[in-house]
Structures are given as C-alpha cells and as structure tokens.
Amino acid sequence: MDKNKTKLPGGVIGNSRMLAAVSPQGELIRLFWPHIDFPQNAAQIHAGILIQHPCADPELLWFHEDIWQHSQTYLENSNILVTTHYSPELGLKVTQEDFVHPQYDVLIRNFNIENLNCKKFFGSFACYNHMKVNDMERYNTVLYLKETDSFLHYFNNIYFMLGSSRNPMGFQCGSPKGKDSPLIFLKKGLPAGRKYSNGISASAALWDLGYISENWTENITLFLAAGETQEKAEEIFEKIKSRDIKELRSEALQHWENYLKAGRSLYLQDGLINKLFKRSLLMLRLLNDKDSGAFIASPEFDPYYEQSGGYGYCWPRDSVFTAWALSLAGHESTAENFYYFGAQVQRKDGLWSQRYYAAGTTAPCWGDQLDETGIMLWGIRQHYLTTGNYNFLLKMWDTVKKAAEALKGKIDSRTFLPQPSFDIWEDFYGISTYTTAAVIAGLKAALNTAVELKEEKLITTRAEDLEKLCRSIRMALDNFMWNKTEEYYIRGLINGLPDKTVDSSTLGLIFPFKIIDYEDEKAQKIIHAVEKHLTCEITGGIKRYQGDEYIKGNPWILITLWLSICYFLTGSRNKAKKYFMWSVKHRNHLDLFAEQIDKLSGRPAWALPLAWSHVMFILAVLLMEGENLIDKN
Template identity: 30%
Template sequence: MNDQMQQHLRKKPYLVDAIAGNSAMLVSLGSTGRLYRLWWPHIDYPQHVDEIRTGLKIGSTPGGVTWFDDPAEGWAHAASYVPGTNAYRVVSTHSTFPVEVEQTDFAIPGQSIMARGYRITNTGHDPLKLDFFHYGSFRIMENELYMTTEFYGDHDALLHFRHQYAFAVGSTAICSGYQAGQGAWKQSCEGALNGSRIDMKPDGSVQWTITDIEPGQSVVLPVYIAAGHSRKEALEALETAKSKTYDDWFNDMVAYWADYLSAAAPCPGGNERISALYERSLLAMKLMADEATGTIVAAPEFDETFSRCGGYAYSWGRDAAFVTTAFNKAGLGALTEKFYDWAITAQEPDGSWQQRHYHDGSLAPHWGLQIDEGSSLIWGMWEYYLHSGERPEFVERMWPSIEKGAAFLAKFIDPETGLPLPSMDLWEERLAEHTYSAAAVFGGLSAAASFARRKGNNGLADQWETLAQRIAASIEEHCWNEDKGAYYRGLKLNVSPWDYEASVAGGARGTVKPRDKSYQSFVLDYDSIVDISLLGLAVPFGAVPVDNPRMTRTADAIEALLTSPKVGGIKRYENDTYIGGNPWILTTLWLGHYRTLQGRYDEARRHLEYALEHTTPSGLLPEQVDRETGETAWVVPLTWSHAMFVLAVHMLAERGELPTN
C-alpha cells in the first residue's frame, strides 16, 4: 500500500463505528469521537471533511495538546448512542490527566448545523485550567484544491469555504485563539496558535480557554459546524446555533427523534434485544433517506477512492424496494411514498431504471443495466399501494412511470428462453440471464398488471400477467439443475475467454458468439453456482411457490453450501471472494424469511439471532461478518441489512412466532 493510501486510511478508515445526522447533514464517526466524514446538503454527495481533531492542553503540562481520539496518548473511550436518538456519545478518560470528556455529536433537526457538545469534568483534587483545541481540515466538494480559511472576528468564527459551500466553526463561548492555514496542524499540536487570519489553505484551528474548573465540577463547551451555500449563509447558520443554549438544542433533538419513533409501529413482542435493534434500525434507516429528495442510499460512503469496491453512497432501486417494504411494515409509509415520488424522476426515457443514482436522480457510476432494479421498483410501488390503503391518487402519480417501465420489461425478453435478456446480476459481477432477475421481472410485471386493472386497462393487465406467467414457466422449464438440487443461478453466462476454455474443457457447454467491432462473446449455457438470491424466486417475488419441492431443495442446498463453517451465517454464493468471502447479515436474514414462510420457525429465529449477535458495539448492522473472527467485516451501517431485520421481525410476529424474552 502506497504512502498516500496509508495516509488516507489513517484519516478515513473503511469501517466506522457510528453515523449521526438529520437526513440532510450526515457524519460518520469513530468510537474515539473522531469525525471522519461530513455530507451536506445531501447524504450521498458531496462530502466535505478531510480531517477534524479535538483535544486539550492541560494547564502548564509539557507536551502540547493531547488529542481525544488518539489511544497512544493515554485516552480510553466508551461509546454508545444516546438512547432513542441518532446522537452519538463518547466518554473519554485519561490514564494520567484528571479529566473526563463526554462528547456528544448530533445534527440539529431542520438546521444545517452539526452540534458537538463537550462536557469536561475535573476528576482530580485541585482546580483545573485547560485549553480546548478544534482543528479542522476541509476537503470541500471532495476537492483538495482552492479552499480558503478565514477568521471572522465579528462572528468569532473560523470559516472554511470553496465555491458554493462554506462551513463556519464556532461556539457560544468566546475563543481565545485561532489560526488559519499554513502550519495550523503543527501549531495546534504545540498548543500555540499564531493568529493568522486568512490563508488559501483548507485547514485551521480554534482555541478556547477554560479556567478554574473545581474538583468534581463540569463545564460544557459546545462547538458548532454550520453549513451554508455562501459565507453569509454559513455565518448566519452559526448565529442561529448560538441563539439557543446547547441544552435547548439537545432537548429539541431528543424530542425530534422521540416524535419520529412514536409515529412508527412499535416493535412487536416484548423482547428487549429485538426491540433495541428494531429501534436502532428505524433510526439508521431514516438517516439513509435524504430529507430533500427522499432518495434512499445503501450506506454512508466509506471508500470514496474506489480502492476496494465501487462505492456505496448511491440509491439502488433493488435495495430501496426492500427498505421501503420495511418502512411500510414499521408504519413509516410517508418515507416510502417520498422515495417513489423521487424514483419516477430517475427513470430513463426508454422506461428502464439503470443500476444506481445520485440524490438528484442522475445516473451514478455503474457497470450496466440490472433489469432487477426497475422491476423491483414497480413491485415496491405495488407493495406500498396495498399498505397505504389503495389510494387512487398514488396510482395516478405513478401510472405513467409504471406503464413505461412495464413496457420496457415486456420488450426485454429473450425469445429463445422466455427469460429476461442478459443484464448484470444483483451483485454487479456477471452478465447473464439471471434466475433472480427473472423472478424480479415476474414481480414487476405482476405488479404492473395489478396497477393496470386499477386503471381499468384490462387488456394491458392481461398482457402483462400472461408474460409474467410465461417467465415463471420458463424458470421451471430452463432453470432447474437436478445435479445440485437447486435452480441454476442463470443461463447464457458471459465469461472471459480463459474461463470459457477451462469450463468447456471441464465438460461445460457454451457458444462463442460474434459481437460488435469483430469482438466475440464467450457464453456458457448455464451458471450452476448456488446463490442466496435464488430465494428471491419465492420471497419476495413469488414466481415460485414457497412449498414447491424444487424451491425447498434449493433453500436446503443454500443452507448446506453457503453456511460459513467457523462463524455461521450465510455467504452470498459458492466461492465468493469479495472481501474474503464472508457471511452477510442480509443473506442470513433472507434465509430466515424463507424459513418463516415455510413454517420452520426455530430455524428462522436462529437466523434472526445471528443478526442480534453480530451488531457493531454501537448497535448497528454491518454488511458482512468476518468468516474467521465473527467481527464486523465491511460497511457500517448497511441499510439493506437493517431493512431485512425489520422485515424478519414482522414476518415472525405476524405468525405469533417472534421471541418475547
């Protein structure tokens, strides 16, 4: 790993411990209180922070500033969410200094303000004098260049700005020192800011002096990061932050999240562990739904350089369809409806939905069409329509988009197999006629047909229903693999020339087909890998009945072949190598969904328990669990994981099978 990448990961690790925000401003945080990233005014883009550090210089103690987030400097930390909120609290104690720092991070609801409250307690026997330092380096608009940092004396604020974004840092307490630009980090570490007022640099520091903290006494210092689309807006936002006490803002935040949770359906049953994760899931999922647009993103971004993956802070129609169904079950249908109002703005002129999108509906970096994305959206619209009481006004708003979308699906059929034409699979790794994608198109066309009947267009409804049933029949005709006792993952799998040669030499059948510009495609007849997504045939799309013997055998093959041997949990598919080939939370819960529908409740509860046992220390669900250690392996939090948990809870509760203690 090169020095530049090592430096980047030191500032911004892949795995974070918590997120906080208000659905317009989002931050990711570490268990030491380190703020790694800050997005505003949308939760996916742009990100603005390079590095933010806070620390103390205690009295005349030699050695300069000690930074809270550095365990090497003698700090120990205990971190958790403030119950019932998206505020993250870290209590830091020092092995030598007689001080405890309780840091609470939250975004103020309805404001472009991040509040960072520091309650500093003298745990010693003598009065304490200290200086508090806030160092900030901003990478505004995810750009390293053309920043300016300036101290505004009239506002007692350090302002970082570039183009149409500005961030003002200040407090209700009057600062005792500042430095803009050149050398700010070095001077901060030494605890001696030089008063430089302006520099065309991204970083700067502010210092507050706190004197005469008596033994046992606590002092609260709020630090606000206020955002705006101009210097004026950011400074005005900071003045808004200063217009109320920190305690008032904190109480407003607590009330906001209490109102949100009270509007949701309470967690069924009475199991405390399930209820706690259910509540945390609803809180996390809200932060992943953009306040302005309704976009639902997969996760807060953690790999913006695409060093190990293709990024996660985008909206996938498939993920969102699962998330909105969870919102429905949780009584939060307003978030679902807002999302689908957004989704119709992301549709292509030809009626398709592409793989993933930014908050404004524009196409994000992608690998090509995934036909399950658009079909999942239409299916999700129907699920919401049923949940919402079959309101005709929702149909009227969605219908033009549904009609175009279903027409695209109807044309995207291979006449040879009766399945949807080749597209990328749900894991974005291979091009084929995927069985899961066929099930999703079945679900989308069936939903579109139901909408058409509500519109009185029975001819169109019959056409789409007939096509959906043909797809279901084609799955049975072409996609069963008796050798493995499971459905094929797909047909007409495109592979590399060398993989093709090796597969054909091993007995596989395939075809080399001419392509454009004299290129060739190397296509295997079948993809026989067992994949968790095959459960999608039955749940959620219903292309194959749950009790179909083939479906039952497929689920059993999934459990036998994909259970991780050391730590349990279900992998995505055979020979998965992504991040080492770990079990995933959502895949484990997916099998739990199927077992619930089968009536195999003990097994379903076991899969639910797996999620409960593999939360992060802050109570969030990751994407993956390390196959060797059982620790969190990748992506925190993953919205889809939380949605699958909420759905699993309701599926068991609806059958009276949710654990109560």
C-alpha cells in the first residue's frame, strides 16, 4: 500500500493537465495525469546521490531524507518549485527545481549539485521510480529502451517515459518487493542491467558524477514525459530532453508571468498581500482541469478514505466560489469554462450531483446537496453580471431552466422549505439554513435571468409565480430557522425538529447570498453567534460548528475569512482585519492555504492547498480593494 497515502504536500506544480505534489523535503509524492484528479501514477519516486567510500560499501543518500537541511520556495510569479538540500557534514548543497512544462505534459526535475568544502569523493546521481500507472500497481510494465536510454512505464493507455539528456552508467528493472528490486542494486552501486519487469514494477538508474572535488559543481536534469501511446510519450521526451534547461525554465516563467498579467492588478495592498494574491491565482490555475474546465477542491491525499471522503473531486459549490473569484480577478474565460462543464454534467432531472471527476463522470457520492444546484444558478447569474457576456447567458438558458424547475419541485408545498438533503458540510441530513438560503438565491437568479432574456416562463413555471415562491421560502426561513429566544439562526431542522447548533454556514445569509441586508440587526446577530461560539480558544480562528469532531474540530481558514468578509460588509473593519490577518499568518512556508489549522500547534492540518481557502482570500482582498461583489443586480 502507498506509504504516501495521507501525506500532505509542501507544494504542487503542474500545467492544468498534469498535477504533481511535492513534499516539503522535495520528494515527489503524487503525480496525476491525464487529468489533475485521476489517476494518481506515483508510488515512490526518489532522487539522491551515491557516494563511493574507499574500502567500504557505497552510501546511498536520498535528497528527501533527514540527513539534509531542507528549504523550499517558488520562483517569483511562477509555479516553479525550488527545494534546497544542504548537508554540513558532507559539505554538499543540492538545488532542485521541479516544474511541468506549460505546453508539453512532461515533468522536469533539475538538480544542481555543489561541493562547498574540501572533502573529495567519487559519486553518482541515483534515481528510483516505483510507478503505479493508472492508479494500478498490478499489471504495470517497465522497459528499459536502449535506443532512447530511458525507462518506459505503462499500463493500458497511459505511458510514462523517464530519463535524462545524459546516458546512465547503469540501470535496473524489477519488482520493488522481489530479489531483483532495483533498490537492492542501487544500494550496492551495481545495477544489473535487467531491461524489463511486469506486475508490480520499478526502475532505477545511476549517472556518473565522477570525482567530486572542492568547489565542484555538476548539473543533471530528469524528464518524465506522459502520453496516450508509447509514440506520443517518446515524441515529447525526445523533443524536451534535447533542449537547454535554461530555455525550458524561461518558457515556464514566461507562461506564468503572462497568466498573471492577463488578470487584475492590485493597487491598495502591500507587498505581502499582493504576493499572496498572485500565489492564490497561480494555485487555482493548477487546480483547474484545462481539458474539461472542472476545478478540484485539493490534490487528493486521502485516496483510501481513511479520514475523509476524499478531496480530489469537483464540487459544484466550491467551484462556483472559485469561478466567481477568478472572474472578478480578470480570468473570465477560465471561470466560464467551468459553467460549460457544469452544463454538460447536469443530470436529466435538472439537479447536480454532490461531486464529479474532472473528466465529467459522477464521483463517489453519499447523497444530494440541494445547495449545490442553488448556487450553480446563482453563480451563472453572477458570472453574467461580472462579465456582461450576453451570449454566455443565452448558452446557459436551457441549463438554468432545468435546474430552476428541479429546485421548484424540491420545495415542500406545506412548509415552503426545501426537502431534506445533505448540508454544506456533508454530515448533516435535514433542512439546513444555508441550503434554504442557497435555494432562495438560486431561484431568484433564475427569475432574473428569465427577465433579462425576456422569457415569460421557464418550462412550466411562470416568472411571476417563481417570484411568489421565492418570497414564500424567504418567509419560511425566518419562521422555522430564526431562534427568537436566543436571536440567531439555527443550523436547521432534522425530522421537523430544530437543531439549535450554531453553524458558521449561516454566514451565507449575509455573504454571498445577501438574504439578510448588511444593515439588518439580524446580520449582527449571525456574526455575533458565530464568533462567540465557534472561536478556537487556543489558536484563534473559527470552527465549522459546535461539536465538530472532524479532524479534531480544528479552525478553518476559509471560515475565518468568511467571518472577516461579513465583518467588512457590515462595517466592522477592525474585526475584519483581525480575522483576515489571522488567516494570512497561518499560510504554509510556500504561501499556500490549507483547509484547517491544528487547534493545538497552529500549523496547517489538512487538505493543502485548498482551493476554497484561496478563493475566500481573493474575495476578501477584492473587497478591500473596493470591489462591489454582490450588489451589481
């Protein structure tokens, strides 16, 4: 079983087709292709140095191991990840660059090795590759191809070709668990030259570094090219390996700089906030599947569902927030492509399922969430209001009609509340306050779209009847969900009975749906209840709801930013800044935002990077820049 199955990355790299997760120590722990969510093709991929000692066995030192001191950063305004490994004992410094070429599906790993002291020795560069192509350890094959001096790992229609511009001094294919394990031969410094392995397969190679003397420097670059056929993988590999690393790096830098220049610039923020804003935009691009338009929540890190239901999927809800933020930040086409993806995956009954694979098929689910259909309708309207793209609205009209009719059919004719479904956090089945707000917002958006297009009815429902229904649901929201005694909105109803849990998702009545006006006293009551009952006493930050036990019940960055935004909109700018800066403080060493912060240590605790956390940061920054987010209609 994969030893990295629940290991959080330090950073991620990619090109919106290939996505790779890299540990804080520079270890490549996951590699997704041909989509950014599935399959995951890496089991163990290591790089290191083999040192030859006189009259002793060779010493194999992997760069990700604790014998090195590690530091890590992104090159400015790019998704090129640089990890530095330094050994005071050996006097060796290794600068490792990892990036995916923006045009070709090839992972590029460049290693610059320096000897900074007077110790001298013979050495070799070592590489070990245990692949599980197509997320399948069995049935894999690896071949060593002499004509290209590369390894070919493949299963079914997924092929990876791995090698360097330099020829290796030795190689080995074999089973990671067998007598022919490439690791065994690597550690001896004597790869036996076996050219193939079937089943659970791995490969390894050594490249001669020669005599490592004082002030010696050597550079080696590895390429991992992907293709649907051997010919395609080989074509990319041969095209890239003949290129100079400086030229490849320059192309990647230029690509990401052009991406940022195409978007919005900030004018009022200091250097740190501007830097985090750019990093958020760069990260969201990596979490967007270029071929389909889908956004994933986070690179998958819990594939066996040991502590969660998984994260490497496209949720309509999260994706609407993401598309909205990107559209406001000037990346309108990326946002628009998501809605076209949404139109393609919409069910025949007009609703959207809980989550999807990036390729467009339904992902593992455990029940409908009506808020997702509501926010899809709301998001389509917001995208139009942001961009003014009338043709987009025309293209989405059939989608809007089907979804609005489906939501209308989910309203209880007696209570005027939505029928029970899973809530925003997916662990409460009932009629939640947030879902009710999302349904109101979605139906109002559909109504306004109909008016915009001069459509008198959807499919069977007249526009004026839809308007009356929205008013009835709004009244039911207050009648059933407002706790008059304690003056706050409850979590919702279970089997018709009130669940009085204080839940942070009630902030949705203020933002983004504006069911409650900012000046309304109830807005202050919502904010007060969330802050009073959900603040983490040890590290600060805001938790999801009372009694939350998921991953220890930690505070969440996205929720803390949600509260910050609501404080800003209701005029409490000092409180808004307090929670905003708490979130900024709790980014990781690469300026990435996790889902949660450990309530004891204050460190990133789960799902990193999380798209929704970066999205709420972008929205908070745009508000501070004076953007009028939701009053355009």
